[in-house]
Amino acid sequence: MSQDQSFLTDFHEVAAIGATEAGGVHREAATPEDRLTRDWFVRFAQSRGWPTVVDGIGNLFALVDLVGPQGRVVLTGSHLDSQPRGGRFDGAYGVLAALHAADRVQRRVRAGEIEVLHNLVVVDWFNEEGGRFAPSIMGSSVYAGLMDLDEMLATEDLEGTTVREALSGIGYLGDPGAEGVPAVDSLAAYAEIHIEQGHVLEDEQIPLGAVDSSWHTQKLDIEILGEQSHTGATRMEDRRDALVGAAHVVLRFQEVCTRFAQGSLVSSVGQVTVEPNSPIVVNSRVHLVGDLRADDPRIVERARDWLMEQFAQIGQECGLEVRASDVDIRPNRYYPEEGVELSEKVAAELGVPIRRIQTMAGHDSVALNTVTPSVMLFIPSVDGVSHCEREFTTDEDMVTGVGMLTGVLERLAHGALDGVAYPGTAPARREDGVS
Structure with missing residues (x-):
């Protein structure tokens, strides 16, 4: 089986967890369906010899050793939870792409095809969606120090169940000081790929977007x-x-x-x-x-x-x-210019068109960009729809994105953004344009 077919097989297997009749998924944070996707993540990692660890807010990490324990860390991933009756691509694509891209990078390192300076860690961030527990982007924000751990653990859903209780119930309440959780000060960079959730790329028939800022x-x-x-x-x-x-x-x-x-x-x-x-x-x-x-x-x-x-x-x-x-x-977040340029260079080497793009939606990379240089990539969304069951992205575009993320991770692991400042600085604003 080719690498691309292996990715597609795994993606569609995960999409069957919590699947709805209309082609979406229903697996809100810390539900039994969320547990099943996390269990799948752990099995994927264990089959490759990657240790896994869970932190105090339920973020799940897979440790990909490339240079030994002394190395710094490049984080990559997204989230496996969904909105109620949401789409099967939002978040989950980024996690599956990160797992497969990390596997490809490790294979190339072991084969002596590339040299790297940093280790990789793949992450499934807890409760990015915020559908069951508000606020959204919870796990990555706690990790980045933007939200308080104890306050978030005490957050209740509409039924009165706390985050702490829900995570304990599915077996994914970890230890804040668990060995193996990458320390923020050990990060060299973060990379995330995601469906656009808009229709700019589709309208312009461009397969990749390099996100330069958020609304x-x-x-x-x-x-x-x-x-x-x-x-x-x-x-x-x-x-x-x-x-x-x-x-x-x-x-x-x-x-x-x-x-x-x-x-x-x-x-x-x-x-x-x-x-x-x-x-x-x-x-x-x-x-x-x-x-x-x-x-x-x-x-x-x-x-x-x-x-x-x-x-x-x-x-x-x-x-x-x-x-x-x-x-x-x-507030607006601006991704480092060096990371955007890196994405453009990788796309050029792959012979794939790319354009700079803003994200109107929030993502885990927005939180991570406050503590480490971060790269955010988009692939097209058909009709620009998301957070619904008819959310769709083609297999071809997903495969292109995995190849792109692999190239970005190779360069980040080689130190491409070492020493880069974060977050990126805002361009000067004009004083007109507001009615």
């Missing part, structure tokens, strides 16, 4: 408080229906994008909790999580301020209390 993101935690009452016996003028207020809030998140240049801002309400959620009760409480993203943080700030004004107005008009607080604010 500014912030969420709003919103609570709407009314009064519980009978749906039949309560007069309309006496009702304080929190769900009605929530409907107005959701529509404002849609409207706010029209106040700025087309394409400059995206927004959504991604989670709704309704109480008491009975068919014969006017709802007394609704909890929402809103999301604002733009390349320019000033647009997000202006959108947020307008929304806060609207929330006050909704509360007054509907006789409700609308509380909103800022949460999970993530």
Whole structure:
């Protein structure tokens, strides 16, 4: 079996874990399905003699020894958890690509075809998706020191189960000081490949993207408080229906994008909790999580301020209390120019077109780029859709990406980004462009 066919066989085998009828997967963080994919990861590593270790937030590492214990480390990977009824490519492709790319690099080192200075470590980051436990990008952010370990372990899902309990339940709660977990100060670089989740590459018919920056993101935690009452016996003028207020809030998140240049801002309400959620009760409480993203943080700030004004107005008009607080604010991150140029050189050597691209979505590499020079690569997404069951990327594009990641890892392991500063610096912003 060829290397490419071996990768495809493994990818489609993992895609069967938690598979849905419509071709997606449902394996949220620290569920039995997530455990099965992690078990698969461990078996892959063990079959190649790679030790595995789990840290205190459930990140799973496979240690690929290339130069001995004294060597520094190049990390590579992504995540195996999914959104509820999500796609089979998001995250999992990056982990499978990293496992196979690391295997190829090790084979070339052992065959004397290349020389390297650093070891490789492949990682499955815990709870990147944030579907079950908020916030997202949890495991890599704890690893990078951006989130507190104890606070994240105490985070509860909607059923009241904590991260600590869930990880213990699937056997993947590790030790914060476990031997073999690569120390942050031992990192030489990080590399991640991912589906684009947009349609720029597909529209331009370019098979690879070198990510140079990420959008500014912030969420709003919103609570709407009314009064519980009978749906039949309560007069309309006496009702304080929190769900009605929530409907107005959701529509404002849609409207706010029209106040700025087309394409400059995206927004959504991604989670709704309704109480008491009975068919014969006017709802007394609704909890929402809103999301604002733009390349320019000033647009997000202006959108947020307008929304806060609207929330006050909704509360007054509907006789409700609308509380909103800022949460999970993530500034623009800029990937090192040297890493982007490295990606372009590898693509040129492979004879594969590549273009520079931004990521509107968050990724584990965004967190890692705060502690080590990081390289982020994209392959095309058909129709630009993601976080849904019809998410799709062709076998051909996936294979191209594995070859690209292999070439990048070879150079990173040889020290291509040693001494490079991180994170990358922001280009100067123009003062126009905001309506």
